[in-house]
Amino acid sequence: MHPNLEKLKEYKILVTGGAGFIGSNLCEALLKLGAEVICLDNFSTGRKENIYGFLGNPLFTLIEGDIRDLKVCQEACKNVDFVLHEAALGSVPRSIENPITTNKVNIDGFLNMLVAVKNSKVNRFIYAASSSTYGDSTELPKTEDKIGKPLSPYAVTKYVNELYAEVFHKTYQINTIGLRYFNVFGKHQNPNGAYAAVIPKFIQQLIHKESPVINGDGSFSRDFTYIDNVVQINILAILVENPAALNQVYNVACGERTTLNQLISILKEKLAAFDSSISEVTPTYGPTRMGDIPHSNANIAKAKNLLQYNPQFTVKKGLKKAISWYWNNLN
Template sequence: MPTALVTGAAGFIGSNLAEALLDRGYEVRGVDNFATGRSSNLEPLESREDFEFHEADIRDGDAMADAVSGVDYLFHQAAVASVPRSVEDPVTSTGANCTGTATVLDAARRADVDTAVVASSSSVYGSSEQLPKVETMEVTPESPYALSKYFTEELALEFSDFYDIDTVALRYFNIFGPRQDPEGQYAAVIPKFIDLMLDDERPVIFGDGEQSRDFTYIDNAVEANVLAAEGDVTGEAFNVGTGGRVTVNGLVDALNEQLGTDIDPVHDDPRPGDVRHSHADISKAEELLGYDPEVGFEEGLERTIEYYR
């Protein structure tokens, strides 16, 4: 039975990934310091006999050495997310995302972990007008968060050159689904809009709403992680999206249709650091990982609405 360590296990992606790994027969250890993760996300995992949780900061070398001991696969999901948050507080984002990643990866290679899969972000591409975004493009990170994610993936990929550990970086494109936090000023757009519109409140769109995103349901991201860990590819970065895109105005239209509402959004000034368009070319992941996103935007949105109801 393989053993996996999931950092950020109390977060949105980390908790979903940990649960999926348990369902696949893995023994799973989770790490989180609850800076952004939520204890409620761990509730479905705590009763599982093959799940073990460590409350710790990923910058704590001794704690990471203990957590990663005897582990086959590392899934590094822990991060301080959000472009706007990183613009307001670059120190916290950089400390967690850069120093934390270095600490976790160093512990993993010292513990002879077989494979490390790290979470990167589509934000590394910046606001290039080229669509779709393909991995061979020049990256132009335009926020502290984007820069920290580029550091995360570059450090991980270099580890595959320097040490006896396979590494893969996954550039997530707007992952959404159950357990994503809808509260606060840094909440992701889909859970925040659903939460507001279920209460018949108007969502706020920053800008004209014609900015577009490759909204990707959580199950697709989980599958990409498993394929990356269990495959034989190393030292590569991959886009994880659906290969499509939806404008933010189109998102509101889709939510109105599925909720049976007729709510007009409020428009506010654009936020610094936000890119205009995000659209993934997923052909590399399809070819080398066998990645095939099975849950589309509409179905994912329907599942997510049901969760928040």
Template sequence: ACKGVAYVLHQAAIRSVPKSMDRPLPSNEANVTGTLNLLVAARDAKVQRFVYASSSSAYGACKVFPQREDMRPQPMSPYAVSKLAAEHYAIVWAKSFGLETVSLRYFNVFGPRQDPESLYSAVIPKFMEQAYLGVPLDVHWDGKQSRDFTYVTNVVRANILAATGPKSASGEVFNVANSETYSLLDVIHVIEGITGRRLARSHHPIRAGDIRKTWADNLKIRRLLGYKPVRGFEEGLRDTWDYFVNDYFPKKHAGRRES
């Protein structure tokens, strides 16, 4: 599978916390066993470096902020456990087999081409679709839960740096984030500013596995890999909205307009 490959950027996963709560075995099979299979293939093919897409969910119930890579993980879902377990496999492969590995803990990635209908979709594309259609925004919990939302361009940049960075990065885990936290109500407020109208909300109970807050310390990745976010939160939201209203929603919802 990895013959002739210099760099592996492993992004594949069943990436849904709710789905992992309902069906933990398939989540483990894809996220842990799948990663292990790819690590074996990368080792056997003598791949130069293996970059693994992990998740901020590994921090779980952590109540100390900002969250640093040396903090004890407290995963709260099978998904989080699976991502953390695969991180450890990557570290073992670096130490025991000489395969250079880097694990990146993504913090709430968003941007163009996220599918609002996907079971794994983040809240931002769902909010934007509901705003476009003029229907109430589905808000789970009280909306005050906050996330370190990270625009996709920043994540792409982090992957490139992780693949091409110094040997000292091998076997390490890095947060990939803006190191800022915004509540869901903040997200709604920015979307209201973009659309120029007040958006109705429909509140729902908390979902199993949900956490109150994510907020990353990104000093380690800045120091060792030279990472710096190239797109901020509000800029990213505007870029994402522009993509959806110009390229995606008009095709999907032909004949229906914003109200």
């Protein structure tokens, strides 16, 4: 994937939210490549079982703590070369129901991490941004320099993250890279709870022969992005040496659109290979969710040009791997 992968063995990397869905996949990949990994998590949405396999690894350290506590952030950043900041309260509906907590974690916590990075002289701060930042912009595909107005408190927090990162670069010369994730899915993503993402939720419902509930008429589309593509770009963001690639924000996606109706069809077809009766399950349709963007589709040219990002997984290829993992873990 990259000529400098060996360099990771020289680095100490902090992954905030390292027991979460994306964070635990990053920890796993970095440990396999020989990096020293510190995981910071308060287990509010992260899960211990996501990191059980690393606890005996001498290269892995777990810090149980909250990014809303500056002292915890300072401690976690000591002698660290790179920070992958994944800790956040996700979910648009959660932010609509509880904007204050979303703000405290996603903005106050983010600012704490930036201050800790500044004080510890960390080389680079790579953070999870979000496609929700595109807000009410109707332009497709989405390009990084053209955004609309946010449609949810969550989207506000993720846009503020980008603004803070830019200000900290200009004011304190901190190097940052923001990764605007588009609907990431894959192993370790929790199918349970009120704020579960659509793919694991649908897979679990179909496995149990329950009718998946689609918000709206199923015509809304997403640029669903398999987790391995996200891991790839985070590693590229650590290793990139081109100064022009730093202090930028990038779309992280496949660059293809899938409607929710198409998604259900693909899931049924692939799950039917395990149990043919799943092909008979039909979805039900509910009201459109407040704060939802109708369509998201990313232009990934910038990430390709500056980071050499080259997504290896299309939606269908990623769904095949994800379904296999859920089938083995949910049954």
